[in-house]
Each structure stands twice: as structure tokens, then as C-alpha cells.
Amino acid sequence: MQISPKISPHGVLETSLYVSDLTRALTFYENVLGLKKIDAFPAGRGAAVQVGSGPSVLLLFCAAITLTGGTFPEHGAEGHGHVAFRIEPEELEAWRSRLREHSVPIERELVFRGNPPSLYFRDPDGNSLELSVAAIWPL
Amino acid sequence: MQISPKISPHGVLETSLYVSDLTRALTFYENVLGLKKIDAFPAGRGAAVQVGSGPSVLLLFCAAITLTGGTFPEHGAEGHGHVAFRIEPEELEAWRSRLREHSVPIERELVFRGNPPSLYFRDPDGNSLELSVAAIWPL
Numbered sequence: 001m002q003i004s005p006k007i008s009p010h011g012v013l014e015t016s017l018y019v020s021d022l023t024r025a026l027t028f029y030e031n032v033l034g035l036k037k038i039d040a041f042p043a044g045r046g047a048a049v050q051v052g053s054g055p056s057v058l059l060l061f062c063a064a065i066t067l068t069g070g071t072f073p074e075h076g077a078e079g080h081g082h083v084a085f086r087i088e089p090e091e092l093e094a095w096r097s098r099l100r101e102h103s104v105p106i107e108r109e110l111v112f113r114g115n116p117p118s119l120y121f122r123d124p125d126g127n128s129l130e131l132s133v134a135a136i137w138p139l
Numbered sequence: 140m141q142i143s144p145k146i147s148p149h150g151v152l153e154t155s156l157y158v159s160d161l162t163r164a165l166t167f168y169e170n171v172l173g174l175k176k177i178d179a180f181p182a183g184r185g186a187a188v189q190v191g192s193g194p195s196v197l198l199l200f201c202a203a204i205t206l207t208g209g210t211f212p213e214h215g216a217e218g219h220g221h222v223a224f225r226i227e228p229e230e231l232e233a234w235r236s237r238l239r240e241h242s243v244p245i246e247r248e249l250v251f252r253g254n255p256p257s258l259y260f261r262d263p264d265g266n267s268l269e270l271s272v273a274a275i276w277p278l
Contacts, residue, residue: 013276
């Protein structure tokens with residue numbers, strides 16, 4: 001039996017990826033994806049970039065530091081994470097050009113539910129990134 | 140020199156966490172967080188839950204399967220990820236009750252920029268989750 005009101009979160013406020021070289025990662029996310037750094041954490045722990053105009057933040061963390069805990073509960077993972085960024089259908093060609101300009105290879109293009117293809121590529125740490133339209137999900 | 144138009148993603152469409160037991164994870168995200176499953180992937184690869192009313196999806200992946208690649212570019216990580224979910228200030232007490240009802244301990248409460256505290260807790264795989272108001276970030 002649930003006593004508390006029927007609440008649920010209004011969105012994902014923070015999405016995390018782990019990187020080994022924060023400067024290199026920030027250069028990539030700022031220059032290739034056009035995201036804006038809004039915060040950097042002490043001691044090279046990580047940085048925050050804003051994604052879009054809604055309240056959504058991508059956190060780039062150095063796992064070697066976040067794993068030690070301290071003020072924040074420990075977290076940190078080894079391997080390649082996955083994040084998809086939302087684009088509009090008419091922007092697809094511009095994104096192909098952008099990736100090409102920065103010599104970022106498109107690893108794969110996959111079509112979901114008859115939508116424009118989702119573009120898969122890697123950040124400098126090998127995290128699997130995707131550019132996708134929202135309509136690939138039955139929301 | 141950047142030739143392509145000044146575009147950037149409109150938001151994070153997919154945020155990923157890795158879990159070892161998909162059924163257990165889904166029970167947690169549905170019952171404790173009140174999120175709705177919108178898709179399940181073949182062969183126990185993972186599932187998708189919708190977060191909020193905007194286009195935002197949390198993907199729960201079994202890394203043992205995603206690491207093998209196949210149709211999708213490989214990804215998968217070992218360790219504890221971090222995701223923050225957006226709540227409204229007036230919902231904080233209801234969330235404390237909800238977590239208590241489900242015997243989910245609050246690991247820490249941290250105050251950022253004078254806002255209501257962010258609540259930190261763990262999912263059954265030890266991923267570090269947070270419930271936070273948007274105003275903790277200078278967006």
C-alpha cells in the first residue's frame with residue numbers, strides 16, 4: 001500500500017558519463033556537440049554542461065575521483081556509457097556535416113519506427129553517443 | 140572553422156544505467172520512482188522507462204548483453220552510475236515518505252545554492268540516484 005501521493009519525477013536533471021581526460025572531453029562536447037559548460041568541480045572531479053533549454057545537465061566525471069566518495073556518495077564506472085541527444089529531423093544533415101568537420105566517424109546509422117536515422121558515434125573516451133529524434137520512442 | 144550551422148542538441152533523450160537483474164530494477168523504478176515502462180528489448184537486453192512528460196527516457200541495460208554489440212554499437216560499464224531526477228520543492232516531503240514506505244534508505248542529503256536538499260539513495264544495483272530541484276544548477 002502506498003501512502004505517499006502519486007508523484008513521479010518530472011524529468012532527468014543529471015545524466016552522467018565517465019571520462020579519463022576532462023579537458024579533452026570538454027573540448028569535444030563544447031566544439032563537436034555545441035554544449036555549454038556551466039560548472040567545473042574542484043580537484044578535477046568533473047564538469048557540467050547544459051543540454052538544450054530545458055533543465056538538463058550532462059555531467060562528465062573522472063571516475064578515479066568520484067569513486068573515492070567524500071562529500072558526495074561514491075559512484076563511478078569503467079567501460080563505455082550510452083547517451084542519446086535529441087535533435088530535430090531537419091537538422092540531420094547539419095549534424096552529419098558537423099561530425100565530418102570534426103573528423104568524428106559515424107559508427108552506425110539505425111532507423112527506428114520509420115524515423116530519420118539515429119547517428120551513433122563515440123566521444124574521445126569511447127562512450128557511445130547517439131543523435132536521435134524524439135519520435136523513435138512511444139512517448 | 141565550423142561550416143555547419145550552429146546547432147546543438149535540444150535535450151538528453153536517453154540516459155543509461157546498467158543493472159544486473161532487469162526484473163528487480165524495473166520493479167524498483169516503477170514502484171519506488173513511479174516511472175512507466177514503455178519498452179522492453181529482446182533477449183533481456185534492457186528496458187526503457189519514461190521520465191516526466193517531456194521526451195526523456197531512462198534505459199536500464201544488462202551490460203553483459205550490451206557489451207556484445209550486435210545490431211547496436213557496443214557499450215556497457217561496470218560500477219555505479221549516477222542519475223538525478225527533477226522534483227519540485229513542494230514534493231520533497233512526499234518523496235521522503237515514498238522512500239521510507241519502500242524501505243529505501245536516504246544515503247545523504249546535500250544542500251546546493253540554498254535550495255531544498257537533494258536526496259541521495261541507491262537502486263538495487265547500487266547506482267547512485269538523486270532527487271533534486273532544477274534550481275541547483277545555474278541554467
